[in-house]
Amino acid sequence: MTQKNKPIMILGCTSDAGKSLVVTAICRLLANRGLKVAPFKAQNMSNNAAITCDGLEMGRAQYLQAVAAKVLPDALMNPVLLKPSADTQSQVIINGKVNTKISQLPWLERKNLLWPEVQKSLHQLIEQYDQVVIEGAGSPAEINLRSGDIVNMSVALECQADVYLVSDIDRGGSFAHLLGTWACLSEEEQKLIKGFVLNKFRGDQALLGNAMDWLEEKTGIPTVAILPYYRHHLPEEDSFRLGTQWQRGKINIGILYYPYASNMDEFDPLIYQDDINLVPITKQIDLSHFDALILPGSKNSGASLTFLKDSGLDGEIKQFHDSGKLILGICGGLQILGEAIHDPFNLEGGDQKGLGLIALKTTLLAEKSTKQTQVNWQGGQLIGYEIHHGETITNNLVTPFIADNLGWQCENIYTTYLHGVFENKVFYNWFMEQVGGMKNGLQWTEHLEVELDNLANMFEQHGWL
Structure with missing residues (x-):
């Protein structure tokens, strides 16, 4: 060449x-x-x-x-x-x-x-x-x-x-x-x-x-x-590899797969572990048998929230919260779990009441925050990125979960604006400890390098270059 x-x-x-x-x-x-x-x-x-x-x-x-x-x-x-x-x-x-x-x-x-x-x-x-x-x-x-x-x-x-x-x-x-x-x-x-x-x-x-x-x-x-x-x-470009239903003998994590869910590839570190079963939740079902719930990011938090209310999943999420099991909201999921989403520029269909499970209020700003971010956390470092219109305020009922206004926690609700947290071994292992799983997290960047070289070797054997 x-x-x-x-x-x-x-x-x-x-x-x-x-x-x-x-x-x-x-x-x-x-x-x-x-x-x-x-x-x-x-x-x-x-x-x-x-x-x-x-x-x-x-x-x-x-x-x-x-x-x-x-x-x-x-x-x-x-x-x-x-x-x-x-x-x-x-x-x-x-x-x-x-x-x-x-x-x-x-x-x-x-x-x-x-x-x-x-x-x-x-x-x-x-x-x-x-x-x-x-x-x-x-x-x-x-x-x-x-x-x-x-x-x-x-x-x-x-x-x-x-x-x-x-x-x-x-x-x-x-x-x-x-x-x-x-x-x-x-x-x-x-x-x-x-x-x-x-x-x-x-x-x-x-x-x-x-x-x-x-x-x-x-x-x-x-x-x-x-x-x-x-x-x-x-990571896949568009498709999202998930299990289909709860499986005995595994850590079963439900992920709310609402319309306009975004950045789903950040859950690959969970998907590729044999002991974890990540299941998409797309309709009202009993969530009580899951070990944890994740509300992912959303390109339109308002539309995603409307889906949860119309489908009846909002009530199921609240019952899951009452059970004391872990719920993690990332970016749009953080906003949905909060008390209110104010939308003064009508970016996502106007103001909405959130699920009200954590005392957070979000205002969607005209300018989007987009940046790579690194922060110290529990003796290690979290490396990820931010991509959101939301600016969130809290009160003294919640405590910081990740520094620099990147996440808050109250009881069994954990939230963060930082995408890519599971790609950090320190966060993956913390999450597994909360849900009773194995602390076998990978440093994802190192894992990807091995996978990319293996892919190139396959192509060199079967390709035309």
């Missing part, structure tokens, strides 16, 4: 084809070979956001890809981030900052304003790095969205990238997906496709027969890689 200005681009036939993981693998593989590598995704839609060291927002997937590339995460790597806050409304983050004006525009009217930002970021990265590895979004064959495209073939054409099209063969229909996607592209776009990739393959490759030859005869494009179904302990 000596080309400096010939980016690699990974597109998928469908969402969840594995684009993010392939880009992550390539970033670590090439970084391990000594190249200066940058990931890039023009536009991401996700409520899983990360904060850079200079306090800017970017998608968690591109943040992880930058870590894989062994470079400092930069908002240039994800110039447009859409954070859904209602069925037909998203907060638009441009170059790491909220843009209120564009957030209010209809979807198809945004391209003329967003595309120049994408071009600028893309070419800046190409100039600064040896290799840029680009991720598309969804499928480039979405005919209804082509006119507003700023993330798929528009990007490929802009930088004349070498494009590889990925299909999830575990779902079935891969060859139809690949052929159909290729056929939906223009002749100019088809010329950029350098190879097809079959991802998530299980079983005997002999079962594929001569299907790859058939596909190449139809398109002129070879199948360059058959990647195995690979189990890893890395």
Whole structure:
């Protein structure tokens, strides 16, 4: 790999084809070979956001890809981030900052304003790095969205990238997906496709027969890689791996999976432990058999709170509180557990009464607080990030839980504005001590480094680079 200005681009036939993981693998593989590598995704839609060291927002997937590339995460790597806050409304983050004006525009009217930002970021990265590895979004064959495209073939054409099209063969229909996607592209776009990739393959490759030859005869494009179904302990971009129900013999933790729940990847350190079962709570059920409850962050705390009240889960949470078992609220969850959410700028649907389980009152400010944070805690350090509009006040009925107005506690209710707490061994082990689990926490950054190298080794064995 000596080309400096010939980016690699990974597109998928469908969402969840594995684009993010392939880009992550390539970033670590090439970084391990000594190249200066940058990931890039023009536009991401996700409520899983990360904060850079200079306090800017970017998608968690591109943040992880930058870590894989062994470079400092930069908002240039994800110039447009859409954070859904209602069925037909998203907060638009441009170059790491909220843009209120564009957030209010209809979807198809945004391209003329967003595309120049994408071009600028893309070419800046190409100039600064040896290799840029680009991720598309969804499928480039979405005919209804082509006119507003700023993330798929528009990007490929802009930088004349070498494009590889990925299909999830575990779902079935891969060859139809690949052929159909290729056929939906223009002749100019088809010329950029350098190879097809079959991802998530299980079983005997002999079962594929001569299907790859058939596909190449139809398109002129070879199948360059058959990647195995690979189990890893890395964050997922959108999907959230959870148990489905209470399990005997494990620490069962219920997580309120309300609408607009955000930054769910911060619970990966719990999900990947064999002794813990993290169960999504999406409807009114008896919570008494759980060992703890977590209320995660939310892009729209007001809408999440309304869901809890309408579903009857508010009453179940209050009964759980009365049992004395631990309840942890993070960011939006903190606000929901409190007495009131004041919304003077109508950011989240107006004022609401909270669940009233801890004496906290929150006002949603126009400006969002976004920063990486480090604080001393119980003989160790908590490293995480803040991302919230809320400013919370308390009274003498509560005590500080984490210093610097980052968290409060009352009885069995614990709250914090700090995301990423479970990625710190000291916090994980404290939490496990409260719920009767094993204090076997990992220092998550070290764990990720091992996982990224293992992923790169897999790709080197089965990939095409």
